[in-house]
Amino acid sequence: MNDVNIIDNFIDDREFRNYIVSLLPKLGYELVSIDDERISDDIISNDNDVIAKKDNKRYAIQTYLNKDITFDNLNEAIIDKLFEHTSYALIITNKCIDNDVKEKALEKNIVLIDREDLIKVI
Numbered sequence: 001m002n003d004v005n006i007i008d009n010f011i012d013d014r015e016f017r018n019y020i021v022s023l024l025p026k027l028g029y030e031l032v033s034i035d036d037e038r039i040s041d042d043i044i045s046n047d048n049d050v051i052a053k054k055d056n057k058r059y060a061i062q063t064y065l066n067k068d069i070t071f072d073n074l075n076e077a078i079i080d081k082l083f084e085h086t087s088y089a090l091i092i093t094n095k096c097i098d099n100d101v102k103e104k105a106l107e108k109n110i111v112l113i114d115r116e117d118l119i120k121v122i
Helices: 003-010 013-023 071-084 099-107 115-121
Strands: 030-034 050-054 057-064 088-093 110-113
Touching: 003 115, 013 030, 013 050, 013 057, 057 071, 071 088, 071 099, 071 110, 099 110, 110 115
Parallel strands: 057 088, 088 110
Antiparallel strands: 030 050, 050 057
């Protein structure tokens, strides 16, 4: 059984978030902080607030397990950028992301890491 199959079928949202945190160095990011959503997050739909740095830029990171990324998720990332005082956002998912969403993310300084990108690092 490979990591992708385990991710798709056997872990929950928090385990996925923690797994992604462990992959951040492989992706070139340095962990700054993790908020425990059970204590501090009012946004129910993402519940994965992670802050990381790459190339001296701070990123608000959201992870999404087995969920299609939509324009609404991009809007949530923009809100998180403002709330966390970062210039960039990063959305990481184990699903493939539609090209229209990818184009809009580029316009909004949102980096996307999808299934294809994850497979390259795990």
